[in-house]
Amino acid sequence: MRLQIDERRCKGCNLCTLVCPYRIFKPGKRANLRGVIVPELDRPERCANCRLRDLYGRTLCGMCQMICPDQAISWVKEEEHVPKKVAIEY
Amino acid sequence: MSEEEWLRQDRLPHIFCAGCGNGTVINCTLSAVEQIGWKKQDTIFVSGIGCSSRAPGYISTDSLHTTHGRALAFATGIKLANPGLNVVVFTGDGDLAAIGGNHFIHACRRNIDITVVCMNNMIYGMTGGQGSPTTPLGGLSTTTPYGSKEPAFDLCGLASAAGANYVARWTSYHVRELTRSILTGLETPGFSFIESLVQCPTNYGRRNRFKQVTDQIEYFRSHTILVEKAVRMKEKGEEVPADMILSGEFVRRNRPALGVRP
Ligand code: SF4
Ligand code: SF4
Numbered sequence: 001m002r003l004q005i006d007e008r009r010c011k012g013c014n015l016c017t018l019v020c021p022y023r024i025f026k027p028g029k030r031a032n033l034r035g036v037i038v039p040e041l042d043r044p045e046r047c048a049n050c051r052l053r054d055l056y057g058r059t060l061c062g063m064c065q066m067i068c069p070d071q072a073i074s075w076v077k078e079e080e081h082v083p084k085k086v087a088i089e090y
Numbered sequence: 091m092s093e094e095e096w097l098r099q100d101r102l103p104h105i106f107c108a109g110c111g112n113g114t115v116i117n118c119t120l121s122a123v124e125q126i127g128w129k130k131q132d133t134i135f136v137s138g139i140g141c142s143s144r145a146p147g148y149i150s151t152d153s154l155h156t157t158h159g160r161a162l163a164f165a166t167g168i169k170l171a172n173p174g175l176n177v178v179v180f181t182g183d184g185d186l187a188a189i190g191g192n193h194f195i196h197a198c199r200r201n202i203d204i205t206v207v208c209m210n211n212m213i214y215g216m217t218g219g220q221g222s223p224t225t226p227l228g229g230l231s232t233t234t235p236y237g238s239k240e241p242a243f244d245l246c247g248l249a250s251a252a253g254a255n256y257v258a259r260w261t262s263y264h265v266r267e268l269t270r271s272i273l274t275g276l277e278t279p280g281f282s283f284i285e286s287l288v289q290c291p292t293n294y295g296r297r298n299r300f301k302q303v304t305d306q307i308e309y310f311r312s313h314t315i316l317v318e319k320a321v322r323m324k325e326k327g328e329e330v331p332a333d334m335i336l337s338g339e340f341v342r343r344n345r346p347a348l349g350v351r352p
Contacts, residue, residue: 009102013109013291013303036108066121066265069113070103074094 001053001075003044009072012036016073019063022046049075093120096130098150105144109303111262111288112142115209118265118286119178120149122272133176136165138190140182141216141290142209159190162197165204169349173203176276183210183224187243191223198252201280203349207272208245208283211290219293226333230297245285250341255280257341261287261310264337271339280347287335310335 003024005016017025017039024047025039032038044050048061053075059065065073097120106112123133135153137143138161146153156164165179186194186208197204213231214220221231223243230237249257256278258271268286275282289295289306300306317338320330 011103011108015109015114015303015307018304018307063265066117066269067114067262068117069106069110071094071097071113071117072103 001050002078003041003047003050003073003075005038005041006072006074007032007034007036007038009070010036010038010068011070011072012038013069014039015067015069016064019067020047021061021063022048025064093117093124096120096123096149096151098148101148104148106141107290107292109289109291110141111211111286111290112145112209114262114265115142115180115207115268115286115288116145116148118269119180119207119272121269122276123178125269125273126276128176128276132174133178134168135178135180136161136168137180138182138185139216140185140214141211142180142182142288143185145180145209159185159188160193161185162190162193162204162206166197166200166202166349169202169204173349173351177204178276179204179206181206181208182215183208183212183243183245184214184222187223187245187248195248195252198249198254198281198283201253201255201345201347203279203281203347203351205272205275205278205282206284207275208285209288210245210285211288211294212242213290213294215290215293219297229294231294246283246336246340249281249283253281253345254283254341255343255345255347256282256284256339258283258339259285259287259335259337261314261335261337262289263307263310264314267337274339274342278342279350280345 026042028037028039130151133151135146137146139158161179165177169177212224214222219232221234225238226242228237246257246259260268275284291303295306314337315334
């Protein structure tokens with residue numbers, strides 16, 4: 001699972017930076033195209049939910065998602081890495 | 091199904107200001123509705139007028155956006171016409187306590203089987219920040235520029251006295267507890283009233299020394315006290331500080347309810 005912030009929904013309130021026990025969210029520095037300063041993710045792979053959600057089959061922790069007033073935080077399935085053969089033509 | 095499926099994706103992002111706590115309360119309510127396993131076609135969200143009352147517009151079930159203060163009257167009508175429906179009312183402090191005050195006490199008295207989630211932002215947010223009945227003593231607003239001189243309305247005390255079956259209060263910081271309380275409210279037959287204090291960064295926070303959204307959430311975190319703890323402190327003869335927000339479950343009882351599914 002990969003943690004992501006939907007930049008089209010986030011309004012930059014920084015509430016998520018308060019609640020994460022791992023302090024994954026850091027107040028952002030640069031405004032995006034909509035003029036919103038979206039928080040930055042600091043090593044999101046530490047999130048309990050990313051690591052253990054599939055194992056337990058339910059949402060763990062999830063505090064950031066619950067407190068986010070703009071429903072911007074979600075987890076997406078990571079696609080498995082498939083090695084590709086590249087044919088090189090000379 | 092997940093909470094995301096209860097939202098109307100095409101309507102998001104919603105119009106609430108950055109950091110407005112109403113969005114958090116929507117998350118908690120949808121999570122509770124999801125946990126109790128209600129179906130979309132038997133669930134209906136009702137609201138009056140105000141910032142909080144825009145919430146049902148973002149939820150993909152049937153909803154009623156009614157006139158100011160009359161959400162409870164419409165909800166009573168729905169429940170009596172078809173007791174098979176699950177009715178949840180979103181309302182704000184002005185909508186519920188000021189304009190709809192009479193509907194509120196009589197809905198409690200009738201103990202009609204609906205769940206009311208009150209997002210109390212302590213101000214009239216949508217109309218530009220006038221003082222509401224729940225503006226705390228000393229709170230600044232456009233109509234109380236020198237600080238409110240009136241004591242605030244204790245909505246939970248009112249609901250308990252008027253006869254609601256379940257009464258609880260939390261803040262938008264206490265997402266877990268709020269979700270649990272809403273779930274209990276949904277399960278309880280009879281009138282359930284859950285008040286959630288929410289931050290209003292644009293109109294309340296800005297005027298009351300909360301520069302950032304996070305400041306008001308920090309305030310909620312540090313200034314809430316559980317009812318049980320307050321009772322214990324009183325028994326020991328200690329003084330509960332006046333600015334503390336009492337939170338927790340106030341009432342859980344089993345008065346005969348109206349409109350319960352036969
Ligand atoms: S809580 Fe949500 S809206 Fe606020 S900054 Fe974090 S992701 Fe953005
Ligand atoms: S689910 Fe919990 S641990 Fe993971 S990012 Fe959110 S708050 Fe942090």
